[in-house]
Amino acid sequence: MAEAIRFYFDFASPYAYFASREIEKVAADCDRSVEWRPVLLWAVLKAHAIAPPMDAPVKRDYFFKDMARSARFFGLPYKQPAKLPLSSHLAARLFHFIDRDDSQASITFARRVFSTFFVEGVDISDETVMTALASEVGLSSELAKEGMKGPQGRALLESAVSEAIADGVIGSPFFIADGEKYFGADRLSHLAGFLKATQK
Numbered sequence: 001m002a003e004a005i006r007f008y009f010d011f012a013s014p015y016a017y018f019a020s021r022e023i024e025k026v027a028a029d030c031d032r033s034v035e036w037r038p039v040l041l042w043a044v045l046k047a048h049a050i051a052p053p054m055d056a057p058v059k060r061d062y063f064f065k066d067m068a069r070s071a072r073f074f075g076l077p078y079k080q081p082a083k084l085p086l087s088s089h090l091a092a093r094l095f096h097f098i099d100r101d102d103s104q105a106s107i108t109f110a111r112r113v114f115s116t117f118f119v120e121g122v123d124i125s126d127e128t129v130m131t132a133l134a135s136e137v138g139l140s141s142e143l144a145k146e147g148m149k150g151p152q153g154r155a156l157l158e159s160a161v162s163e164a165i166a167d168g169v170i171g172s173p174f175f176i177a178d179g180e181k182y183f184g185a186d187r188l189s190h191l192a193g194f195l196k197a198t199q200k
Contacts, residue, residue, distance in 0.1 A: 002198070004033040005191070006176040008164050010041035011088035011095075011124060012081075013172035014067040017114040018074045019185040023175070026188055030195035032177070036099075036107055038092040039164045040157070041172045042085075047165045054085055070185065079121040086123070088113075089157065090130045090148045096156035097147030098137060105137040112136060 005027050009016035027034045042052060054060040064080065071078030091113045099106035112133050117124045124130065127148060134144035147153040167176060175182045175191050178198060182191045 002030075002032055003178060004035040005195075006035045006037055006167070008037045008039055008167070008169045008172065008174040008176075010172040011038055011091040011110070011113050011117065012084065012086050013041065014078070014084075014118055015070065015185045016173040017078075017118045018070055018076060019173040019188060020111065020114055021074065021076060022185070022188050023173075026192045026195070029192065030199060032195060036095070036110055037160055037164065038088070038095050038110065038157075039161045039169070039172075040087070040089055040092060042087075043161050044164045044169050045171075048170065050170060052085070053171070074185070077119045079119060081117055081121060081123075083123060083125075086125050088124060090127060091124050091133075092160070093153035093157045094130055094134055094139075094144065094147045096160060097143075097153045098134070098139060100156065102137075109133060109137045 005023065007019075007023055009020070023034055026032075045052060054063055068078060068080065095106050095110055095113075098109055113124055113130075116122045116129065116133060122129055127145075130148060131141050131144045134147070135141065139147070164174075168181060171183045173183075173185055175187070177191060177195060180191075180194055182188075182194075
């Protein structure tokens, strides 16, 4: 199989939620796998001296309207979170902690984090919520706490953030395939076109 598509995202990004339902389809159509890489977007943007996208009120108003519109476009259930932006560090640490042993379980966990936040409207920065989601993929409360608060979970996420900075990530979602970079859920069709062209 050809090189995996690297899928960088922040769990607090609605556009990453939209893309997460499509990227596996794009990959399967082109005989690729997907490497899920949650990061803290604020840390990546800070390293590149890029202002957070929702700092300006005019952009914030636009994005809130566009998020609902994009959900309709992708045909996905969506509930505007009560708190946005928020830090997704607990979810991201847990993902990487789970992923070191079971990549399928980590993806299942990631999908549940997205649906919990963007469909059910539940706060994913809450440690109790994250512990419950981790239990759904077989992680005990003790291991979940270790993943969220311990040195290994922290180190794994820090490494992912460093890699995202080195890879030139500028937003969420961000895709890299064969050195080509695509930013945004609306670039999935561009990515698909590129991958299909490489198959010829």
